[in-house]
Amino acid sequence: MYWGSLSEFLAMGGYGLYVWTSFVVTALCMGWEVLALWRRRAAAVAENRGLL
Amino acid sequence: MNFMGLNWSKYSAPQAFYPLAGSMIPWFAAVATLAITVGLYIGLLVAPTDFQQGDSYRIIFVHVPAAWMSMFLYVIMAVWAGLGLGLKARLSFMMSQAIAPTGAMFTFLALLTGAMWGKPTWGSWWVWDARLTSELILLFQYAGVMLLRTSIDDLRRADRASGVFVLVGVVNVPIIYFSVRWWNTLHQGASVSMTAAPKMAAMMLTAMLLMTFGFWMYSIAVVLARARCVILEREQLPSWSKPSSMPEVAEAR
Numbered sequence: 001m002y003w004g005s006l007s008e009f010l011a012m013g014g015y016g017l018y019v020w021t022s023f024v025v026t027a028l029c030m031g032w033e034v035l036a037l038w039r040r041r042a043a044a045v046a047e048n049r050g051l052l
Numbered sequence: 053m054n055f056m057g058l059n060w061s062k063y064s065a066p067q068a069f070y071p072l073a074g075s076m077i078p079w080f081a082a083v084a085t086l087a088i089t090v091g092l093y094i095g096l097l098v099a100p101t102d103f104q105q106g107d108s109y110r111i112i113f114v115h116v117p118a119a120w121m122s123m124f125l126y127v128i129m130a131v132w133a134g135l136g137l138g139l140k141a142r143l144s145f146m147m148s149q150a151i152a153p154t155g156a157m158f159t160f161l162a163l164l165t166g167a168m169w170g171k172p173t174w175g176s177w178w179v180w181d182a183r184l185t186s187e188l189i190l191l192f193q194y195a196g197v198m199l200l201r202t203s204i205d206d207l208r209r210a211d212r213a214s215g216v217f218v219l220v221g222v223v224n225v226p227i228i229y230f231s232v233r234w235w236n237t238l239h240q241g242a243s244v245s246m247t248a249a250p251k252m253a254a255m256m257l258t259a260m261l262l263m264t265f266g267f268w269m270y271s272i273a274v275v276l277a278r279a280r281c282v283i284l285e286r287e288q289l290p291s292w293s294k295p296s297s298m299p300e301v302a303e304a305r
Contacts, residue, residue: 001097001098002097002098002099002100002101003097009096012108012110013101013106013107013108015106015107015110015172018108018111018168018169018171018172019107019108019111019168021168022164022168022169023096023114025161025164025165026114026161026165029157029160030157030270033153033154033157033274034274037274037278037281040278040281041277041280041281044281044285047284047285048284
């Protein structure tokens with residue numbers, strides 16, 4: 001483990017804003033994509049219920 | 053087409069591909085989750101700081117994988133579009149269609165995380181440098197192909213038009229990749245290449261490659277899931293259960 005404390009980890013040597021924005025937005029985008037696909041699939045399955 | 057004792061051409065039919073894709077998604081998703089978890093652990097918790105850039109360098113663990121995927125997915129999308137145009141196989145166009153949103157998302161993320169890295173290291177969110185500009189053009193290409201597809205009602209015409217658009221645009225990918233060598237850019241040169249030893253510490257490189265592998269497996273899982281949605285949406289037949297008039301039937305065709 002590189003970090004001494006949690007606050008040190010969150011501060012990222014003063015670059016916390018840039019580092020955490022990058023990681024959080026990436027995670028949000030990927031999570032949103034999975035969720036959107038889940039909903040798109042549910043809608044498509046409902047539309048085709050008679051055929052599947 | 054026989055290879056490894058399987059008749060692969062069978063899977064060019066959407067109906068055969070649909071269950072195959074469905075059975076592969078959980079595996080790719082599991083491997084992606086594992087690789088990204090370990091990559092994040094090494095990259096954020098174990099790897100030491102950079103002696104020049106401090107901890108801002110940790111953005112590399114999302115920036116480089118996203119940027120690589122943005123270019124790689126475009127090439128794969130173009131390969132599927134080319135196969136579709138050459139073989140007139142609709143599943144190929146469906147795959148091409150399924151890749152575009154994920155590619156666009158990774159292009160956006162590469163640009164955004166790049167801005168987040170540019171501000172502390174260059175002093176600017178954005179510069180009109182060859183690497184950044186060509187990557188921005190890639191985002192417009194992804195947007196363009198998605199808009200072109202939705203603007204044409206006839207599916208076969210939409211397939212062909214967007215396929216040609218994707219194929220023409222593939223010239224931008226080598227421009228992005230080699231831009232740091234061809235022009236004098238603010239963006240740094242490649243840290244990892246096939247021919248030279250990586251210019252990074254082993255632990256940082258491990259984390260970056262794990263994240264890239266994880267993003268790659270994530271992309272496969274997501275694209276397969278979207279391809280299944282596209283198959284369901286495109287292959288649906290006009291419903292026989294509800295009474296339909298002649299114009300309705302004509303429209304459904």
